[in-house]
Amino acid sequence: MKILKESSVFTRRQFLKGSGVLVISAVFMGIFAKVGFDAVAAQEDVVQKRVAGLYSLDEKMTIRKSHENPEIIQLYKDFLSPGEIKPVSDKAHHLLHTRYGEEVPGLIAELKKHPIEAA
């Protein structure tokens, strides 16, 4: 059987075009990467300042831990777990946690059925 193949001659025009596509791609990606890295570097300074600001604000707070907040302790004693401080009591879990995604229709049905208890 006769087999035909293309010529293996590699012309200067072909070389320039192949190289051109690679060079243009590399330059294009390089510019994009430079913009990105510069944006990341610029952001870094702002992020550090923001972190320092948040820590500084936190240090100035009188109450820094939620479980030591007298209002929360009182809320547990009076309502969420009457007579004691019991985090994640049944009532606290029920009232303080929400539901997501496929559980939402069930929550809506529950609220409609028992509006006061479910709330």
Place this chain on the structure above:
Amino acid sequence: MNANAKVLKHSGQTRTMHWLHLIVCILLALTGIGFYWDINWINNLFGGPANASIVHRWSAVIFVLGPLLYILFNFERFSRFVDTISNFTKDDFGWIKTMGGYIPFIKVDEVPPQDKYNAGQKVLGGLIIIGCLLMIITGFPMWVWRGVVAPGFLAFCYNIHFWTSIILILLVLGHFFLAAIHPKSRVEFSAMMIDGYVDADITAEHNEKWYATLKEVE
């Protein structure tokens, strides 16, 4: 005519790269569509949306490295490909006018002679290169810089990534139809997907200008 003659159109490495890109593109398209539109049955094929996202990212790495390695090891072949698809002559515009005789309601007396790739394949090749570059440069920030770059910039990347992928998926579907289903052109299907060879008669008819440059080796 050469009833028994065959033309080697695509080398083993080209076919391997095409197969690799085909598989990776299917994975990328499926996972991308799955988690972009939150289609559970597609996501579940990969073990849920989070896993689909991981498959998408690592498939993208192969999507970049595969052709890159191919180009580095087959630079001459790649350069010839770029030369062919960027060489648009009067015959190519003639092919575009007649759409190569593929569109039933466009009356065609004669389709102008074509290179190794016809004008439609040339346009597709150019769009695929540009599209892949856009997917790569917008996908990178979406993966690596998502927590640090401005939300507006990230949204810009998402939009470019999304619309480029839609265009690429439509182009690839068109390419699949013409290469594997259309009776006029599916005769070349095995050249890229199996052994690399096309009947000389078919090449003489579909790629007349390229055929004239071929030389006999056996």
